[in-house]
Amino acid sequence: MRRSLIIAMGARAIRTLTAARSHRGRYPARDQTTSFLGPEPRGKDARTWHIRDKRKLSPRLREFFLYSPALGRTVGVRVLLPGIPAEVSPVIHLFHGGGDDFRSWTDFGSAEELTLDSPYLVVMPDGGAGTYSRLAVGSEVHDWPRFHTEEIPAFLKANFSVDWVPASQLVAGLSMGGYGAMKYAAWHPDRYGSAAAFSSPLDPLSTVPAFDIIAMREGARSLSLFGDPALDRSEWLANSPYALAENLRGLDLWFSAGSGSLEGAKDRDLLESMISSQGERFSARLNSLGIRHSWFPRTSGLHNWTSWERELGAWLKTLARRRNYASSDRRRTDRVADGGQFTFLTGHALFDIHGWRVEISRRRAQVVRLDAVSATGFSLTGTGSFRVRTPGLFDPGRRYDISVSGPSGDNAYQQKADKKGRLTFTGRLAAAMHDPIIPGKRTAHFATLGQDEVTTVRIASAPVDAAVDGERSTADVPDPSQTESTDDPTGVYIESGRESTAADSSER
Numbered sequence: 001m002r003r004s005l006i007i008a009m010g011a012r013a014i015r016t017l018t019a020a021r022s023h024r025g026r027y028p029a030r031d032q033t034t035s036f037l038g039p040e041p042r043g044k045d046a047r048t049w050h051i052r053d054k055r056k057l058s059p060r061l062r063e064f065f066l067y068s069p070a071l072g073r074t075v076g077v078r079v080l081l082p083g084i085p086a087e088v089s090p091v092i093h094l095f096h097g098g099g100d101d102f103r104s105w106t107d108f109g110s111a112e113e114l115t116l117d118s119p120y121l122v123v124m125p126d127g128g129a130g131t132y133s134r135l136a137v138g139s140e141v142h143d144w145p146r147f148h149t150e151e152i153p154a155f156l157k158a159n160f161s162v163d164w165v166p167a168s169q170l171v172a173g174l175s176m177g178g179y180g181a182m183k184y185a186a187w188h189p190d191r192y193g194s195a196a197a198f199s200s201p202l203d204p205l206s207t208v209p210a211f212d213i214i215a216m217r218e219g220a221r222s223l224s225l226f227g228d229p230a231l232d233r234s235e236w237l238a239n240s241p242y243a244l245a246e247n248l249r250g251l252d253l254w255f256s257a258g259s260g261s262l263e264g265a266k267d268r269d270l271l272e273s274m275i276s277s278q279g280e281r282f283s284a285r286l287n288s289l290g291i292r293h294s295w296f297p298r299t300s301g302l303h304n305w306t307s308w309e310r311e312l313g314a315w316l317k318t319l320a321r322r323r324n325y326a327s328s329d330r331r332r333t334d335r336v337a338d339g340g341q342f343t344f345l346t347g348h349a350l351f352d353i354h355g356w357r358v359e360i361s362r363r364r365a366q367v368v369r370l371d372a373v374s375a376t377g378f379s380l381t382g383t384g385s386f387r388v389r390t391p392g393l394f395d396p397g398r399r400y401d402i403s404v405s406g407p408s409g410d411n412a413y414q415q416k417a418d419k420k421g422r423l424t425f426t427g428r429l430a431a432a433m434h435d436p437i438i439p440g441k442r443t444a445h446f447a448t449l450g451q452d453e454v455t456t457v458r459i460a461s462a463p464v465d466a467a468v469d470g471e472r473s474t475a476d477v478p479d480p481s482q483t484e485s486t487d488d489p490t491g492v493y494i495e496s497g498r499e500s501t502a503a504d505s506s507e508r
Contacts, residue, residue, distance in 0.1 A: 034065055034074045041067050049151045051159075061112055063103075066155060070146035071128075076102040077152070079160070080115055080122040088161050089121040090168035093152070093184075095177030098130035098214045105312075108305045109174075114313050118320070120170070121160055125152050129218035131211070132180025133226070133239055137219040149184055149191075167193035172315065174198040174308040175275075176214060178255065182241035186248055187346070190354045194252040194319070198311040199275050199303055202255070202282045203242035205229060207274070234365040238347020242278075243367070245285050246345055253286070253293035254318060255279055256311050258301020272303040294318070341374040355391030360384050360429075377458040383431040388457070392421035399462040406430070406455030414462050429455050 037052050046067070052074055053065040060081045067074045082089045094111065096104040105111040105124050115122055125148060128135075135142045156162050169192045173181040178197025185195035201207045208229050215225040226235040237243040260273030276297055283295035296314075301307040344353050347367045349360045358370060362384035369381045375393045380386055394400065394417040403412045408428040417423055430453035 034076075037065060037074060040073055046072070049155065051155075058112065061106060064155075066151070068147050068151055070143040070151055072140055072142075075126040075128075075147070077126065077155070078102050078106055078124040080106070080112055080124075082119050082121050083116040084119040086119055088163040089119060090163050091156065091170065092120045092122045093148070093169070093171045093181070094122050094124045095127055095132070095148075095171075095173030095180050096124070096130070097173070097175030097177050098217065100130075102126040109309050109312060111312065114309070114316055118316055119323075120319075121156075121162060123152060123156060127177060127180065130176035130180075130214050131218060131225060132176060132183060135215060135218060135220050136224055142218065144180075145184065145187070148180070149188060165193075166191055170194040170196075170319075172196035172198075172254075172312075173200065174311075175200055175303065178202075179204075179241065182248075182253075182255070183239060183244075185251055186241050186244035187348075188353075189247045189249075189251060189344075192251060194254070195248070196254040196315050198255070198308050198315075199257050199272060199301075200255065201275055201278055202240075203278050204240050205233075205236050205242075206278055206281075208236075210271075232365065234347060234367050237367050238365065242282055242285055244345050245282070245291065246289060246343060248286070248293075249289070249291050252322070253291070254296075254315050255282065255293070256296035256298060256314070258298045258303070258307050260302065262300050262302065269302040272301065272307075275303070341372060343372065344370045346370070357389040359387040361386075371454075375459065377456065379454050379456040380429060381452055381454050382429050383453075385426070385428050386455070387424065387426045389424045390422050394421045394423060396421050401460045401462045403458045404455065405458075407453045408455075423459065425457055427455065427457070429453065 034052075040046070041050075041052075047069060049069060050067050051064055052067055055063050057063055057078075060083070062079045062081070064077045064079065065074050066077055092115075094105055096102065100108075102124050105122075111122060111124070127144060127148070128142060131142075132144055132148070134145060157164075162168075171181040171184055171192050172178065172195065175198070178200025179202060181195050182197050182200065182202055185192045201210060204211050204226070211225055212222055216222060226232060226239055229236055241248075257276035257279045258269070258272045259276060260269040260271075261267070279295060279297060283293065286293045286295075296311075298307075301310075342354060345367060346353075347365060349362055351358055353370070354373075356370070356373060356378075358380075360368060360380075360382060362382065366382050369379075371379045371381070375390075378388070380388075396417055396419050399414050399416050400423060401412070402415050402423070402425065404410070404425065404427045406427065407430040411427070415423055415425075
């Protein structure tokens with residue numbers, strides 16, 4: 001009964017949002033009026049992204065049509081030039097929700113007017129139906145994360161003067177776009193400094209039917225987005241901001257939701273009410289982890305553009321106040337110094353984080369924890385085998401003592417850092433297999449036993465061999481994780497806004 005109710009609510013909400021775009025033709029994910037560009041590129045032209053068309057819509061607003069290899073087709077992108085020009089500009093990656101497209105924020109959300117006095121370059125890429133995930137549609141694969149996190153940055157780098165410092169890269173969105181923003185921030189906490197979500201579902205496992213509806217609107221089969229919530233739970237967790245909340249430590253987090261009702265009105269927006277309850281749970285999750293954030297449950301507001309325009313304005317005012325604060329001598333330092341300690345959760349088998357390169361050969365999907373990572377070592381949980389390459393933290397050509405301890409036993413050996421000061425480790429995790437198999441339905445029967453087992457790698461400077469390294473210093477490599485930190489652990493606090501209609505006065 002509850003599943004049927006949620007499906008009905010989700011379908012009604014998407015129909016309402018889609019109807020607002022009926023004057024532009026069919027559903028945006030299916031037809032973005034790109035027929036004037038002719039057939040899609042093929043062969044060599046289809047291997048790299050490129051601009052197929054561009055136009056100037058206003059003094060600040062530009063519209064581009066990009067061919068995306070990640071999507072295998074041409075999609076639209078709108079860009080707002082900074083209201084306050086500078087030599088290099090910070091960027092806001094602003095995502096739309098389900099039922100809308102790359103034109104929505106400027107057509108319906110007053111993005112151009114709200115950013116008139118801001119220094120941000122605002123990029124608004126298309127997101128299809130709004131899964132913000134890798135999705136199989138028939139024989140095609142729509143890799144929206146690759147488009148948003150790799151091809152869009154490459155497009156910006158080639159065409160605009162952008163500040164690529166993480167603190168100057170902000171990501172935000174409404175509804176499913178806010179889900180995408182928080183997920184991308186959790187996947188790449190070393191790339192972004194801020195993340196914001198307006199009326200967004202942040203715990204997919206609590207909203208399975210809604211995610212299923214969005215995927216089917218793009219043409220996928222039911223339960224093909226992340227699989228079955230029970231049998232493929234790891235995939236759902238790997239795509240959940242709630243499950244990956246630990247990765248958001250150190251980012252400026254801002255999220256809000258309406259109550260689902262308006263003053264004096266009897267009707268209630270059940271979709272917005274459900275999202276508000278998810279926001280409450282997400283805030284509680286961040287509280288339990290001691291992660292600073294700003295959560296604003298509004299006393300009124302529906303799942304509509306009136307609310308999202310208000311929230312974008314409120315967030316921009318918050319950013320302006322923080323910019324003024326950051327202009328003082330109390331500028332925030334980087335979250336993770338070179339070699340400094342950090343922890344990272346992920347469901348990806350291949351990933352880069354803070355300069356560390358990790359590859360895991362596994363028989364089925366799993367969420368792994370890369371823990372206590374520093375120049376002295378790290379630990380990994382999970383099953384399979386691993387290959388880890390460090391950043392250039394060590395003296396090139398110097399020998400280091402390596403010890404690997406885990407379920408498969410203990411191993412100790414020496415290794416020389418390469419010319420770039422990097423070390424590379426390989427080994428087995430729990431239940432490691434010799435042959436790598438790509439996870440899928442045919443491997444779903446493999447047990448998940450051992451996914452919580454820990455394998456630990458320790459790194460120490462080896463005694464200098466006078467015959468080989470006689471001219472080198474005998475001093476050990478310092479551990480950057482032991483350097484003095486500017487962060488005061490007692491200074492962590494949670495911002496919370498309970499007052500509602502005056503959005504810009506809700507920040508505390």
